[in-house]
Amino acid sequence: MVLHPPSKKGGLFRSSSCQVNCGGGVLHAARRWMDGYATYDDGDDGVGLERDGGGYGKTEASPRLKPLKEREKTKPILVVGSTGRVGRKVVEKLLSKNIPVRAFARDYEKAVSVFGDDYARGRGSPLDITIGDINNPDELERAVRGCDSVISVSHTVRTSKLLDLLLPWRLFRHDVSGWCGSDKSHPYHTNYMGQLRLIRLAEKHELKKIVRVTDLYVGLPASGFVSVLSNAARSMTFRYHALLEVALRNSTVPHVVLRPGDLSDEERDTETTSLQIEPSGTLPSPSLIGRSDLASLAIEACQSTDPQNYTLAVRWVGENMYPQPQGKYTDGCATAKECFQKLSLDHCEKSEEEEEERNSSLQRERIKPYAAHVGLTVYPTMILFGRFLFLLARKLGTMIADKCMV
Numbered sequence: 001m002v003l004h005p006p007s008k009k010g011g012l013f014r015s016s017s018c019q020v021n022c023g024g025g026v027l028h029a030a031r032r033w034m035d036g037y038a039t040y041d042d043g044d045d046g047v048g049l050e051r052d053g054g055g056y057g058k059t060e061a062s063p064r065l066k067p068l069k070e071r072e073k074t075k076p077i078l079v080v081g082s083t084g085r086v087g088r089k090v091v092e093k094l095l096s097k098n099i100p101v102r103a104f105a106r107d108y109e110k111a112v113s114v115f116g117d118d119y120a121r122g123r124g125s126p127l128d129i130t131i132g133d134i135n136n137p138d139e140l141e142r143a144v145r146g147c148d149s150v151i152s153v154s155h156t157v158r159t160s161k162l163l164d165l166l167l168p169w170r171l172f173r174h175d176v177s178g179w180c181g182s183d184k185s186h187p188y189h190t191n192y193m194g195q196l197r198l199i200r201l202a203e204k205h206e207l208k209k210i211v212r213v214t215d216l217y218v219g220l221p222a223s224g225f226v227s228v229l230s231n232a233a234r235s236m237t238f239r240y241h242a243l244l245e246v247a248l249r250n251s252t253v254p255h256v257v258l259r260p261g262d263l264s265d266e267e268r269d270t271e272t273t274s275l276q277i278e279p280s281g282t283l284p285s286p287s288l289i290g291r292s293d294l295a296s297l298a299i300e301a302c303q304s305t306d307p308q309n310y311t312l313a314v315r316w317v318g319e320n321m322y323p324q325p326q327g328k329y330t331d332g333c334a335t336a337k338e339c340f341q342k343l344s345l346d347h348c349e350k351s352e353e354e355e356e357e358r359n360s361s362l363q364r365e366r367i368k369p370y371a372a373h374v375g376l377t378v379y380p381t382m383i384l385f386g387r388f389l390f391l392l393a394r395k396l397g398t399m400i401a402d403k404c405m406v
Contacts, residue, residue: 076100076128077302078147080198081154083107083114085265086213089295090151091115095127097299102128104143134194135184144201149209151298152198156190158183158235165232165378172371174243192240195247202253209254211301213294214241216261216313219282222368226285232374239370245311246367256301257311260294261287268293273318274332277339279310279346287315288326296336306344 077094081087082103092115094101105111108131115127132139134154144150164170170179176188184190195212202210217227218241231238248255259281268275268290275293276283297314317327333339 074100075146075148076102076126078102078104078143078150080104080134080143080150080152083110084153084155086153086263086291086295086298088114089292090153090298091127093295093299100126100128102130102143102147104130104132104134104140106131106133133184134198135189137197140194140197141201144198144205144207147205147207149207149211149302150198150202151211151302152195153213153298154190154194155213156185156187157237158185158187160233160235164235165374166382168375171236171375174239187235187237187240191237192243195244199248199251199253203251207253209256209302210248211256211258211298212244212248213258213260213298214245216259216283216285216287216315218242218245219259219280219311219313220285222370223373224285227370228373228377231370232378236370236374239367242367242370249309249311254307255309256304257281258294258297258301259311259313260289261285261313261315262289263294264288264290266290268316269318270334272320272329273316274329274334275336275339276315276317276327276332277343278313279343281311281313283313283315284326287313288321289315293336297339300336300340304340304344306340306347308347310343312343 077099079087079090079094079101082091082101083105087103091101091103103111103115108129111129111131115129130143132143134140170176174188176186180186180188199210215238217224217230217238220227222228222231222238227238245257248257261283275289275297277297293316294314297312301310301312315326317332318329319325333342
């Protein structure tokens, strides 16, 4: 189903028309970008430039508002997990920017109920709702075909079953299809295999970029309390995020991985709190960030002209944050766009040796021994618990026997 609400705003901005790299003219290009210019395709040989939010600007071959037929030729951005709490914000923000969106969802009724207000208000560019399951290769390829790039925010949560932890061959094996093939709620299917299919299809259809949201704890030690508890309770969820990140780094698709910590539905107080992205991929826990800001970062990552692949830890920063401070306000930027502008400039200022070291450290990042740490925690705990039950049962038995003798 494709609905085309009337457009209230002009101009479809596409940063892919202008590349900022470390060759000649980088400072001029980067500063022009930081001055607030965005590039967009004009359907001709020229490139139009326009200042954000303004009704004026510099143009070389096109008017401010592209004709409807030209806007319809623009490829949409595919949003996987579009009806989730982060995904729906991604869709809404893309539509508000007049960017065509293909929302991939499993439940049509839920998708219509989530995005019904956008239809009624007639906001933004066309919204294409594509119904399917990420575990169905044909449905996923139908969604990917014809798209410009992908923002994937889909996740699944499955509570571990007792046998998942008791049986070592279940705990230590990555592939669970032999014993959990029908349970598609397992993170192996959705957080790993489904996303792996998405990467392969992006390579096949030559998509420009994949933006994937994983988790901050993928970059933190597997022996940490939160990592062990979450993996034990939620079917080794971080292991499958980590496997997917490795597969993405080994692919040929340009990509950005975002690692948020705790998520909040509250809006950020821009007077006291800023946004931070860390290219090392690690930040201290809990690294709280709002879902709205995470959606903005995902969109900016998707539209960024920086050709580098990044794995970014993201969070709010501010000395007056509640319930506890996170870094300093000056560590971050006011908006998601400024974060990526700063990231591109910082990258260009780095030496080749520093950049090679960063890339090498990410390539050396292997799958952590999540199962070993869970096993070292769970098995002794179960042994102690079993011994406690045994002693309790023996004591009760002795008491009952004594009463019977009396």
